Amino acid sequence: MESILEVNQVSKTFKDKKAVNRISFRIDKGDIIAILGPNGAGKTTAISMMLGLLEPTEGTIRLFGKPPKDRTVRERTGAMLQEVSVMDRLRVKEVLELVRSYYPNPLDMETLVRLTGLAEGDLKRFAEKLSGGQKRNLGFALAMAGNPDLLFFDEPTVGLDISARRRFWDRVRELAALGKTVIFTTHYLQEADDNADRILLFHQGSIVADGTPEEIKSRIVxxxxxxxxxxxxxxxxxxxxxxxxxxxxxxxxxxxxxxxxxxxxxxxxxxxxxxxxxxxxxxxxxxxxxxxxxxxxxxxxx
Structure with missing residues (x-):
């Protein structure tokens, strides 16, 4: 199986606090991975290092065999964070076309709209006028704009109703079937149980459980x-x-x-x-x- 991401003995220290403590794992192509843990467990810090937003204090991270800040890595990576912030007075279609222009092989607009649940009317609206659910769809579309091979979703379904959540996870499984790799965090544990191939459970900066949902449940419950x-x-x-x-x-x-x-x-x-x-x-x-x-x-x- 092709390795997409490798984390080797990675730690991150802020002053006298170790937010992440010598974590190691490997993620293969096409996997859907949930990173779970209570607030302060180190999830956000770990993802920020994988995205190249933070430098590890020690250890190494490789995406597609290269450091996170490598340009070719960024061209193959998409991220949907909790807060979607876009420039004012741009319509949704204009925002998407702008972001698509940054990538060498962007996803075509028709596929992007179909995958992410944006309606034709949404494309004509100013981005700052979108509802909460529509902004989540826009965040999904921005993450997918470059046709990435690796996707990070941070609490992707916050604020979505049940049908919108179901549609989102249907799309994620569709992407995984195409060979895309997905890493997500969520506080909705049932989502991880239903949709993740594998769970990394963080606690106080360390990985304390790693396996399929069934493996973790069978060992503990x-x-x-x-x-x-x-x-x-x-x-x-x-x-x-x-x-x-x-x-x-x-x-x-x-x-x-x-x-x-x-x-x-x-x-x-x-x-x-x-x-x-x-x-x-x-x-x-x-x-x-x-x-x-x-x-x-x-x-x-x-």
């Missing part, structure tokens, strides 16, 4: 089988607790939960013993639970 009782026998919960691989039995939101190391084994035993339960479900855990549990464990370990 206990899987469970949940049931509803068909009849509330006095010893039902004790029988459920004795099922193989079950480590805990508890009630939550009107259901009985069985925390288990192997849902398949527990389900097989549950069916074989024909216990008085119904509406059986497997619960795989959510990314927000993994995030919460991991950061809690790290705080307790200090």
């Amino acid at each position: 206990k899987r469970a089988v949940s049931v509803l009782p068909r009849d509330e026998g006095p010893d039902l919960r004790e029988k459920l607790r004795r099922l193989p691989m079950v480590s805990e039995c508890y009630d939550k939101d009107g259901r009985i939960y069985l925390a288990t190391e192997d849902t398949d084994v527990t389900l097989a035993a549950l069916f074989a013993q024909n216990l008085g339960v119904r509406d059986i479900r497997t619960e795989q855990g959510r990314l927000d639970e993994a995030f919460e549990q991991l950061t809690l464990n790290l705080k307790e370990a200090k």
